[in-house]
Amino acid sequence: MKLLVATGDGVFPNNTAHMTGLTVIGGLIWLIIGASVAGEAAARDVQMRIHPLIYTSPVKKLNYLGG
DSSP states (O other): OOOSSOTTSSOOTTSHHHHHHHHHHHHHHHHHHHHHHHHHHHHHHHHTTOHHHHTOSOOOHHHHHHO
16 A cells, blocks of 8 residues: 655645645535534424524624624
8 A cells, every 4th residue: 555645755744735635625524514513403493493482582783793
């Protein structure tokens, strides 16, 4: 089995391209995981019929943006 980055070949495992690639891949994975967690929580609120408690009071624009 050949490694993608070998010691002494002039490429360091912490170079900019590797770090950028890992960050992009991690971000894409988090988009899927985060959406599933938030979607599940929102669906559970509606399923348990507590959404009227959450959406009862209006929020002013200043409070919303400042929060």
